[in-house]
Amino acid sequence: MTSNRVWSVLGLVVMGYAVTLGTDDAFAAESSKATAPNAASLAGVIRIDGSSTVYPITEAVAEEFGQAYPRVRVTVGISGTGGGFKRFAAAETDISDASRPIKQPEAEVAKTNSVAYIEIPIAFDGLTIVVNKANTWCSDLTLDEIKKIFIAGSAVRSWKDIRPDWPDTPLKIYAPGTDSGTFDYFKEVVAGDQAAIRSDMSVSEDDNVLVRGVEGEKGGLGFFGCAYYFENKDKLKAVAVDAGKGPILPTHQTIEDGTYAPFSRPLFIYVNAKSADRPEVKAFVEYYLAHGPQLVEEVGYVKLPAEITARALKNFQQRRQGTQFLDDRGEKRHGPLAEVYR
């Protein structure tokens, strides 16, 4: 008797499981039937993974693409730029989202696995330096001042330490997590390869926390991707950056034409060259380049100049392989996107 009850519990669990399985199948069959009549004939699976910064753009493209090609199944992951390249180099994904160009060791792994790839820049992300709304004194910072604030061992404790005529308000810095591509990029610009960034900052992986931090601290200073600033313009004040050509504020205009230097970085997708020959992947990338610029702006990033997008399309159609951000000796190539990417 009692053992029967044990079995009945087990049976119940299995049954419940079967029910979810059954109904789900039925639902899926129904929905695919509903979209079948007006579907384009193209079918297949496109696997995308990589940077969570690029994710909103790829998601937007995948969403629109899904309307036009309902039978192509697109999945987009957020394993991070590094994690994405790891899978990409093992030929596990067709496309990799990246918030920085591929690094030499990653390119090396791809080479040993004989994975060839096409590099496509898709948007700009401007790094914005922000201060509290009540901060009336600081409207611009020179690159040297930024270095003075952020390099490890910095003696800057209050705003007075940056410029003598500024008030003696304590400086509180909010920065993205050290694993993020945003931090990587900031560190490269400010500290270069040798020096480190100071560690006595409030750090969070969630940029919304940084927004709230700077918003609530009169002496607060923070930096993050421009999308977070554009969304919170009413709560924060952006600081113009003076890199020798006068202070320049981050706007769509200045980021796109490259005058907001050096804090604007390009975002990329990397397409597996073998996958690019599959019609659904080819259609997806071409759709990406055609509709990307408009969708990029919609999700809060800055579109590339039309000329670079045209270059990217040409490179894709000619299946130009490899990266242009590493030279023949595997050294990193620096400079604005328009000059490096040909």
Add this chain to the structure above:
Amino acid sequence: MSTLTPVNATAPQTPRVNDARAAKKRFLKNRLFELACSLGAWASLLILLTLLTATFVQGFEHLGWHFLVQPPSRRPDRAGIYPALIGSIWVCATCAVFALPVGVGTAILLEEYKPKHPALRKLHDVIQLNITNLAGVPSIVYGILGMTVFVQMFGLFGSALEPQFTIGTPGDWYYLQLPFGRGVLAGALTLMLVVLPIVIISAQEALRAVPNSLRNGVLALGATNWQMVAKMTLPAAIPGIMTGSILAMSRAIGEAAPILVIAGIVYITFTPQHLMDDFTAMPLQIYDWSSRPQDEFHRVAAAGIIVLLALLLSFNALAILIRQKFQTRLQ
């Protein structure tokens, strides 16, 4: 206890007054402790209440049928949780199917089949110690382990994209492949690793709570160990085991880290068709929404949390129903 010593050498009072004072002090301490306890309880309740209210207020307007049946979208007002909801149900149900039998089985072995040989007893102790320790391992570690063991299977059967062993084709509902790849089964088995220590330890506690006199009585009637477990101990322990399973499944459904390692997918418009299919889970989707710059997405995330809570509560309700059924029958 110094407060119980009636004589205070330095105090000039008579012992009697001293007694009354000591008693007063003791009762005061008693009251203070009670106050501290209830303060702790109320504080945690208040925090929970604040969090829940904030979430409900934020997410309520976005909640609706469309939210439950639509895939994610870049437009907050069109974003839905359907693939993640179904993905979570798939993974947690599969996880339960594996974790409960294995966990309860292990608990029965450890509690009801205690070996007599000293060497075997030592082995028993080692297993017990390891299970207790495993309960404290961060879930991301299990994610990495699951990646090697289930997703890639140490590379023994080729890569996940070109599996060397398959049953059926990817179109069939019973499709199976080795290695498992980044599908539902790999995710469920990884979550199983995360929750197994909880299941085992709580099942052990439940079995231990069954009085030994009952065991001796059954054995005295000539029953075998298996008969005793199947007809007496296990049914008596089911309510406790179900309580542990509730806790375990609640943890499984809320885990984001191992799922991020195993599946890593957030944008997906379809639901799993077989155990090897791609999937995403609700915690991952909520994590993505809450880290978006747009404030509207934070509201969508709050709506996602409400759905997650609702699913969790309905899972728990089911378990409580089963528990109650057994409790009343046994009495």
